[in-house]
Amino acid sequence: xxxxxxxxxxxxxxxxxxxxxxxxxxxxxxxxxxxxxxxxxxxxxxxxxxxxxxxxxxxxxxxxxxxxxxxxxxxxxxxxxxxxxxxxxxxxxxxxxxxxxxxxxxxxxxxxxxxxxxxxxxxxxxxxxxxxxxxxxxxxxxxxxxxxxxxxxxxxxxxxxxxxxxxxxxxxxxxxxxxxxxxxxxxxxxxxxxxxxxxxxxxxxxxxxxxxxxxxxxxxxxxxxxxxxxxxxxxxxxxxxxxxxxxxxxxxxxxxxxxxxxxxxxxxxxxxxxxxxxxxxxxxxxxxxxxxxxxxxxxxxxxxxxxxxxxxxxxxxxxxxxxxxxxxxxxxxxxxxx
Amino acid sequence: xxxxxxxxxxxxxxxxxxxxxxxxxxxxxxxxxxxxxxxxxxxxxxxxxxxxxxxxxxxxxxxxxxxxxxxxxxxxxxxxxxxxxxxxxxxxxxxxxxxxxxxxxxxxxxxxxxxxxxxxxxxxxxxxxxxxxxxxxxxxxxxxxxxxxxxxxxxxxxxxxxxxxxxxxxxxxxxxxxxxxxxxxxxxxxxxxxxxxxxxxxxxxxxxxxxxxxxxxxxxxxxxxxxxxxxxxxxxxxxxxxxxxxxxxxxxxxxxxxxxxxxxxxxxxxxxxxxxxxxxxxxxxxxxxxxxxxxxxxxxxxxxxxxxxxxxxxxxxxxxxxxxxxxxxxxxxxxxxxxxxxxxxxxxxxxxxxxxxxxxxxxxxxxxxxxxxxxxxxxxxxxxxxxxxxxxxxxxxxxxxxxxxxxxxxxxxxxxxxxxxxxxxxxxxxxxxxxxxx
Numbered sequence: 214x215x216x217x218x219x220x221x222x223x224x225x226x227x228x229x230x231x232x233x234x235x236x237x238x239x240x241x242x243x244x245x246x247x248x249x250x251x252x253x254x255x256x257x258x259x260x261x262x263x264x265x266x267x268x269x270x271x272x273x274x275x276x277x278x279x280x281x282x283x284x285x286x287x288x289x290x291x292x293x294x295x296x297x298x299x300x301x302x303x304x305x306x307x308x309x310x311x312x313x314x315x316x317x318x319x320x321x322x323x324x325x326x327x328x329x330x331x332x333x334x335x336x337x338x339x340x341x342x343x344x345x346x347x348x349x350x351x352x353x354x355x356x357x358x359x360x361x362x363x364x365x366x367x368x369x370x371x372x373x374x375x376x377x378x379x380x381x382x383x384x385x386x387x388x389x390x391x392x393x394x395x396x397x398x399x400x401x402x403x404x405x406x407x408x409x410x411x412x413x414x415x416x417x418x419x420x421x422x423x424x425x426x427x428x429x430x431x432x433x434x435x436x437x438x439x440x441x442x443x444x445x446x447x448x449x450x451x452x453x454x455x456x457x458x459x460x461x462x463x464x465x466x467x468x469x470x471x472x473x474x475x476x477x478x479x480x481x482x483x484x485x486x487x488x489x490x491x492x493x494x495x496x497x498x499x500x501x502x503x504x505x506x507x508x509x510x511x512x513x514x515x516x517x518x519x520x521x522x523x524x525x526x527x528x529x530x531x532x533x534x535x536x537x538x539x540x541x542x543x544x545x546x547x548x549x550x551x
Numbered sequence: 552x553x554x555x556x557x558x559x560x561x562x563x564x565x566x567x568x569x570x571x572x573x574x575x576x577x578x579x580x581x582x583x584x585x586x587x588x589x590x591x592x593x594x595x596x597x598x599x600x601x602x603x604x605x606x607x608x609x610x611x612x613x614x615x616x617x618x619x620x621x622x623x624x625x626x627x628x629x630x631x632x633x634x635x636x637x638x639x640x641x642x643x644x645x646x647x648x649x650x651x652x653x654x655x656x657x658x659x660x661x662x663x664x665x666x667x668x669x670x671x672x673x674x675x676x677x678x679x680x681x682x683x684x685x686x687x688x689x690x691x692x693x694x695x696x697x698x699x700x701x702x703x704x705x706x707x708x709x710x711x712x713x714x715x716x717x718x719x720x721x722x723x724x725x726x727x728x729x730x731x732x733x734x735x736x737x738x739x740x741x742x743x744x745x746x747x748x749x750x751x752x753x754x755x756x757x758x759x760x761x762x763x764x765x766x767x768x769x770x771x772x773x774x775x776x777x778x779x780x781x782x783x784x785x786x787x788x789x790x791x792x793x794x795x796x797x798x799x800x801x802x803x804x805x806x807x808x809x810x811x812x813x814x815x816x817x818x819x820x821x822x823x824x825x826x827x828x829x830x831x832x833x834x835x836x837x838x839x840x841x842x843x844x845x846x847x848x849x850x851x852x853x854x855x856x857x858x859x860x861x862x863x864x865x866x867x868x869x870x871x872x873x874x875x876x877x878x879x880x881x882x883x884x885x886x887x888x889x890x891x892x893x894x895x896x897x898x899x900x901x902x903x904x905x906x907x908x909x910x911x912x913x914x915x916x917x918x919x920x921x922x923x924x925x926x927x928x929x930x931x932x933x934x935x936x937x938x939x940x941x942x943x944x945x946x947x948x949x950x951x952x953x954x955x956x957x958x959x960x961x962x963x964x965x966x967x968x969x970x971x972x973x974x975x976x977x978x979x980x981x982x983x984x985x986x987x988x989x
Binding site: 237238240241243244320321322340342343344345346347348350351357362363364365366400403426427428429435436437438439440441 | 744745746747748749750751752753755757825826827828829830831832844846873876877878879880881
């Protein structure tokens with residue numbers, strides 16, 4: 214293994230605790246400070262350097278067992294966490310828990326207790342129900358990383374989105390990021406809203422009213438607080454795109470039509486598809502992003518997805534470095550458990 | 552054989568009584584109420600500094616027997632009732648099997664007779680199997696002792712069937728208790744549709760799901776003249792519908808729960824105890840109808856104070872630990888409420904938002920009259936001479952901390968864990984017998 218020593222980079226013997234990181238779990242970005250987000254991004258840069266080496270592997274998590282517990286099918290997030298853990302020399306166990314195992318009687322907490330008894334230190338979990346990782350975090354000694362819970366949060370995705378934006382745009386303060394599509398059911402949108410606003414980004418959410426969380430419906434009378442930090446809500450995509458530095462399209466699931474939230478795919482495409490013609494309304498060179506998996510021809514046109522502005526594949530590649538950073542940081546705090 | 556409760560503040564709203572004095576009980580019945588009337592009694596309870604009120608009446612609780620004994624039994628549920636100051640409880644028929652037959656109703660009555668600490672009245676199903684398709688044999692259920700009909704837990708979803716139920720039950724003089732919820736609108740929601748649900752990524756139940764159903768039920772009560780009782784009303788707009796119906800003289804009564812009078816949907820977010828990540832997803836605050844907004848809570852208190860709401864009913868819904876210790880979407884709806892109801896509601900009195908007299912009324916004669924139970928049991932919910940000697944004696948100032956493991960109900964599912972409440976039941980007397988003593 215080729216080794217280098219850098220002031221802040223993760224060298225081969227990288228074991229010193231990261232400054233300013235005190236967390237055992239990563240459940241969402243709402244609880245992170247801007248400084249903590251910066252620390253993750255800086256650590257991810259160092260990890261990216263590791264990934265560029267001939268042997269892209271460091272022993273930072275040697276002896277640590279990371280379990281990927283996925284209650285929902287996932288290709289990229291699961292593979293990304295697995296590669297990240299392996300690049301840090303962790304032992305990785307992948308569990309694809311079927312929804313039916315719940316019905317068979319084993320509860321989520323039983324499963325988690327079993328994994329803990331088997332010696333796992335880090336639990337990366339994906340669950341179709343909002344809040345499931347919070348339940349687990351309350352009842353386990355393991356570090357819990359939320360790899361997506363229901364409609365609620367997907368913090369590692371938001372961090373890799375932010376990381377990707379930063380690499381292209383530098384400081385994000387005052388930048389404008391437009392998220393288009395099914396906001397109501399999107400954990401990616403929610404986590405991005407928290408992360409981006411903490412970094413001073415102006416977030417614009419664009420969707421038809423039926424795909425917005427009720428608390429964000431424009432014109433709905435309420436004396437209730439807003440569920441999110443200040444964002445702009447715009448149902449008209451052309452207006453939303455004015456001045457955009459980043460345009461992020463969200464996956465549209467067919468169930469939304471079946472649930473009567475949209476009249477037709479055709480009308481959705483006509484009003485909300487991110488295509489080259491519409492991209493011309495954004496800032497020149499605005500980044501085109503998508504958390505995947507894409508429905509090309511629905512929420513995004515093939516041309517927009519493959520344009521020079523698109524950084525969709527780069528998002529995927531950056532995901533590994535960001536997840537390495539998370540695994541590293543979360544195991545340093547109280548690392549004696551390892 | 553006589554028993555005197557001496558020197559307490561006697562609050563008996565039905566008789567306009569709020570005095571310091573004695574209650575004299577002879578042979579299980581109220582003999583006299585007044586200063587020094589208990590001097591000659593063979594036994595005495597010193598109630599100086601305490602409040603003495605008619606035993607509380609709960610027209611809506613779940614005792615879970617038969618079939619769901621891991622959640623609660625008639626024995627444990629009525630013990631919880633006694634501890635909470637309740638001497639009469641009406642149990643809902645969503646058991647396994649549901650109480651849709653005379654045999655099932657008799658079974659519950661016999662069990663209650665054998666093991667119940669307090670008086671149990673039985674509510675029968677509106678529809679066979681609670682399936683919402685055909686009317687249950689309501690006359691036979693009434694003959695077996697059913698005091699009202701409800702498919703609680705589920706609404707009577709079909710408006711035409713609800714119409715027929717109201718019409719048919721009118722010949723029996725018994726109310727239909729509806730759980731007002733438009734299922735097409737609630738659509739699998741797990742908490743109130745509002746900022747907390749949006750924040751947590753949980754599917755919401757809009758207030759309109761209740762309001763639409765309340766409006767429908769009121770129209771059907773107007774159409775049929777049948778007796779309608781609305782269970783657990785929880786939104787400001789639903790209360791506005793009820794208020795209009797009452798003003799129009801319609802035969803509509805309504806109840807509210809202690810939790811809808813005091814808690815908001817933020818309870819799901821905040822929870823109790825340590826919450827990693829800062830979001831509690833507190834399944835103990837998951838209840839149907841869901842906890843609503845502060846505006847709705849204020850409207851419930853106002854409607855209780857002004858008489859739009861007839862009574863407080865606990866909707867005591869005990870669950871086993873595993874029913875709540877799970878993902879929020881999978882968790883059962885319901886709060887174990889019998890033991891905290893009085894103290895929680897006394898908080899409204901302490902805050903000056905409700906008079907003690909009105910609170911006692913809403914927990915005693917209010918529910919008795921709402922369901923017409925006082926026709927069956929004259930004097931129920933009062934300290935009128937000749938009435939069954941049902942009393943609660945409580946210390947309105949005693950503070951205590953809610954500890955779920957300390958509840959005598961099998962259901963430890965309370966969103967109030969760790970909460971300090973002021974007001975404690977010391978003695979509960981049912982039919983002249985002490986059934987709870989601290």
